[in-house]
Amino acid sequence: MSQFTFPPSIRSRPVYGTLTPRAxxxxxxxxxxxxxxxxxxxxxxxxxxxxxxxxxxxxxxxEVQLRALNPASxxxxxxxxxxxxxxxxxxxxxxxxxxxxxTGTEGLIGQAQNAAMQAGVPHTAIQTEHRGxxxxxxxxxxCKGITEDVxxxxxxxxxxxxxxxxxxxxxRRLAAYQGVxxxxxxxxxxxxxxxxxx
Amino acid sequence: xxGAEKIAVIVTDIVPLNDLVTRFEFKPTxxxxxxxxxGGAHTVVEMHAGDITRLNPYSLMSDPMDxxxxxxxxxxxxxxxxxxxxMHRNVKVGDKMTISYPVNLFSLDLRAKKHLFLAGGIGxxxxxxxxxxxxxxxxxxxxHYACRSESLGSYxxxxxxxxxxxxxxxxxxxxxxxxLVNLLDGQPLGTHVYVCGPKGMIDWVRQTAEAEGWPREAIxxxxxxxxxxxxxxxVKLAISNKVIAVGENESLLEAMExxxxxxxxxxxxxxxxxxxxxxxxxxxxxxxxxxxxxxxxHASGEKIMPCxxxxxxxxLVLDR
Numbered sequence: 476m477s478q479f480t481f482p483p484s485i486r487s488r489p490v491y492g493t494l495t496p497r498a499x500x501x502x503x504x505x506x507x508x509x510x511x512x513x514x515x516x517x518x519x520x521x522x523x524x525x526x527x528x529x530x531x532x533x534x535x536x537x538e539v540q541l542r543a544l545n546p547a548s549x550x551x552x553x554x555x556x557x558x559x560x561x562x563x564x565x566x567x568x569x570x571x572x573x574x575x576x577x578t579g580t581e582g583l584i585g586q587a588q589n590a591a592m593q594a595g596v597p598h599t600a601i602q603t604e605h606r607g608x609x610x611x612x613x614x615x616x617x618c619k620g621i622t623e624d625v626x627x628x629x630x631x632x633x634x635x636x637x638x639x640x641x642x643x644x645x646x647r648r649l650a651a652y653q654g655v656x657x658x659x660x661x662x663x664x665x666x667x668x669x670x671x672x673x
Numbered sequence: 674x675x676g677a678e679k680i681a682v683i684v685t686d687i688v689p690l691n692d693l694v695t696r697f698e699f700k701p702t703x704x705x706x707x708x709x710x711x712g713g714a715h716t717v718v719e720m721h722a723g724d725i726t727r728l729n730p731y732s733l734m735s736d737p738m739d740x741x742x743x744x745x746x747x748x749x750x751x752x753x754x755x756x757x758x759x760m761h762r763n764v765k766v767g768d769k770m771t772i773s774y775p776v777n778l779f780s781l782d783l784r785a786k787k788h789l790f791l792a793g794g795i796g797x798x799x800x801x802x803x804x805x806x807x808x809x810x811x812x813x814x815x816x817h818y819a820c821r822s823e824s825l826g827s828y829x830x831x832x833x834x835x836x837x838x839x840x841x842x843x844x845x846x847x848x849x850x851x852x853l854v855n856l857l858d859g860q861p862l863g864t865h866v867y868v869c870g871p872k873g874m875i876d877w878v879r880q881t882a883e884a885e886g887w888p889r890e891a892i893x894x895x896x897x898x899x900x901x902x903x904x905x906x907x908v909k910l911a912i913s914n915k916v917i918a919v920g921e922n923e924s925l926l927e928a929m930e931x932x933x934x935x936x937x938x939x940x941x942x943x944x945x946x947x948x949x950x951x952x953x954x955x956x957x958x959x960x961x962x963x964x965x966x967x968x969x970x971h972a973s974g975e976k977i978m979p980c981x982x983x984x985x986x987x988x989l990v991l992d993r
Binding site for chain 1: 785886
């Protein structure tokens, strides 16, 4: 099952919807891993005739099914970083009427949303649907380093090594949640890590 | 005191542009500097004609950074309630008037990569200020301006002289029409469209752009909505404990103000939502004319926008 209901939280925390076809001159899908299921669920031949998919498999096995949707163009890349040039170029060449659909993990959705916003798409006009892993993209507020795919709370910053508490405070600009040192007052006193939603 | 803060001004220049449109320039009576504003802002001009006080909003068309004077252009409306006729016939250079601080309900979205302006007739005025604002930082914009005829094309020559590459003019009487679908098609991602003009033009642009997949957030519009005359009616104001009569040529808001009731307002054109008033009781029909309330709110009979909407019927009791 690739869908997960996030518990209610503060206003800063992003909320995700369900991808729905909209009228448009072109349709750009950026997805990773189980996000493929959301595309397959909403794809129609009309949408895919003007549909462009940029997909990061992350070890999953959906590529054949996505190609079978017959999109106007299909790209599969090994990582978001590897796909980033293509995403920026696609958005830079795009015209008004483009519809943007983002689906998969929060890290993918957040980064692609940021790229689309910078290209001039209002963030409220971007459709998103969460699928698959609930891991988060975290920014350490102390060293500013980003740690991808964080599944536990607390976790160790992959840059400076501090023990960080996973907050729901989110930045659209950074496409990341905030991680704050959990043992600043009493160094070394760190609760045992558990799943973020446990 | 409701509404934006007031500024005492003197009329320093009046320039008739064509058969319908006249430009007015205002400077502060005390010689001070006016506030800067942002392109798309309007000012509310107070007009006193005998017992009648009118407060009409007009788009500021001068350079938003020019603090020495404000200019507005007023199109004469022979069928209206008389505000524009008052400006055309009664106002003379040297007159003292009161205007409001600028209020902007039609501002540029500065996140836009490109600004696409669509103007119809006197709807050109907010764009004149927006263009001056954008030119300061070399903004990317394009204007498509539809006028009835060459003789009624206010500011066409100025726009063509200063911005020959950005300005596109269409004359109705020469069967020239904005080719909207083609114009919208192929605009770079991040373009915002702005439309100001008659209601039919605004509806056409909004509907066409949405059908072409433009996000609502990238479609901006401002309609010049003046209160329309209508049958006189009576209103009971529950908080003020007054029964007032709304005359044929005044709005409900103006009638309340005439009776000394301090009712909130800002745009006086059915757009900003400031004057929203709760209906306590009614027997009759509302004539809703605002853009603020949703259709279901109009149908509910629970709210009215006194700046433009009217009532026909036996009783109306408002929470004011």
